[in-house]
Amino acid sequence: MREMKEDIGLIDLVIEVVDARIPLASRNPELDKLVAGKSRLLIFNKTDLSDEKENEKWLKHYADNGLVTVRMNSKNGTGVKEVNKAVDAACAKKLERDKKRGIKERPVRAMVVGIPNVGKSAFINSFAGKSVAKAANKPGVTRGKQWVRLGKKLELMDTPGVMWPKFEGKDVGLHLAMTGAVNDQILPAEELALNITELMQARYPGRMDDKYGCRELVGYECLEAVSLRLGCLKKGGEADTEKGAVSLIKDFRSGALGRITIERVGENG
Ligand SMILES: Nc1nc2c(ncn2[C@@H]2O[C@H](COP(=O)(O)OP(=O)(O)OP(=O)(O)O)[C@@H](O)[C@H]2O)c(=O)[nH]1
Ligand SMILES: [Mg+2]
Missing domain, CATH: 1.10.1580.10 (Conserved Hypothetical Protein Ylqf; Chain: A; domain 2)
Structure with missing residues (x-):
């Protein structure tokens, strides 16, 4: 979290990856404060594992709250086109702003954040169309931040999963354990x-x-x-x-x- 705070100044777009099976427990309330004022994109990931009827309800809920959300399956890449559109829109805004300020063209920098094992690295790989970030089915795979350059326009930062500062109520911890976001040794x-x-x-x-x-x-x-x-x-x-x-x-x-x-x-x- 501290490192993210340090880096946030460099970032144009924050991409938050959420697990569609636990849309509450997999979101980090601290993030709202941290990314205030930045362009933001919510990736509703693992939608192949979650209930379609509930997906619809969550997507409507996010839209009602003014969040730009894309439904993803990072395992097979479904949703990548929509991500491209959303990223392009965020990029266009920034390019225009830079131009007005006389800033030379530089790539848009996006930071990919989310809890452990939610699919941040898998998302980056499916977005990149090739394997550029290490992904595996256990929490704590990505250890340090890693920049991935995608063409001239975009740079993505993969980050290690960040857990909530504390678990509010017993269900949050339980739900994180159910999906495998916390180490299986814990429960x-x-x-x-x-x-x-x-x-x-x-x-x-x-x-x-x-x-x-x-x-x-x-x-x-x-x-x-x-x-x-x-x-x-x-x-x-x-x-x-x-x-x-x-x-x-x-x-x-x-x-x-x-x-x-x-x-x-x-x-x-
Ligand atoms: N079924 C399904 N599996 C997914 C999806 N996205 C990621 N996964 C799987 O989830 C596991 C974790 O993916 P990672 O990309 O390593 O997760 P991460 O968020 O980078 O994890 P850390 O680096 O440990 O914080 C892997 O086994 C992926 O194949 C998805 O949309 N659907
Ligand atoms: Mg990772």
Whole structure:
């Protein structure tokens, strides 16, 4: 955060990457203060993993709040054309301003920010059309800032994920753990899985049963049923819920349980 504050003077455009499954927990309220007065673009990322109906509601919510938002799937590049348009618009404004002030043409500098594992580097790669930034499915991959030059017009700064200064309420931390934004060592797999069973059975009834035959069970009983179905067994034949939990979490995050939006418009502020 401190480094960002130092760099913000160099920046023309701030690109904030948000996880469409957790649009609240993946936004950083500190950012608003930091980027006040800068051109801004919100990338609504991982929309292939989130519920389409909820995507629509979130996009409307952002539009109502005057935010320029582009829906992205940074894995396959869907949305890149719209990003180009939005960046061009931001760039045009800046070029005009520079011209008026007699400043020589220089590239637009954009800073890409967001929480760990949200897809900042993947977004830059899909925008660049080639692999220029290291991306991987765990938090903390990008360690330091890195400039990426895209043609003569644009320079992008990849930044390490920044976590909220503190977790307000238990749900923020839980939701970040559900999507894999915080290190898996922080919350025991079984505890996380128990929370996932509850969320799935309440929000998307039937999906867990279709996949694991666990009917409407929740909590530990559900986790046992899931583990048995997946063949996660201990020596005596009882359910290995530790192993089952890890598989369930993987299915939940990868989309194997369908497209899921954890946080809804109008909830938790
Ligand atoms: N399904 C899907 N996966 C995505 C999308 N964007 C990124 N990912 C995946 O999410 C994981 C994290 O992506 P990164 O680009 O490394 O995330 P980051 O924000 O740069 O992470 P840090 O550098 O650790 O802060 C990778 O496995 C990506 O392939 C997307 O739109 N859809
Ligand atoms: Mg990164």
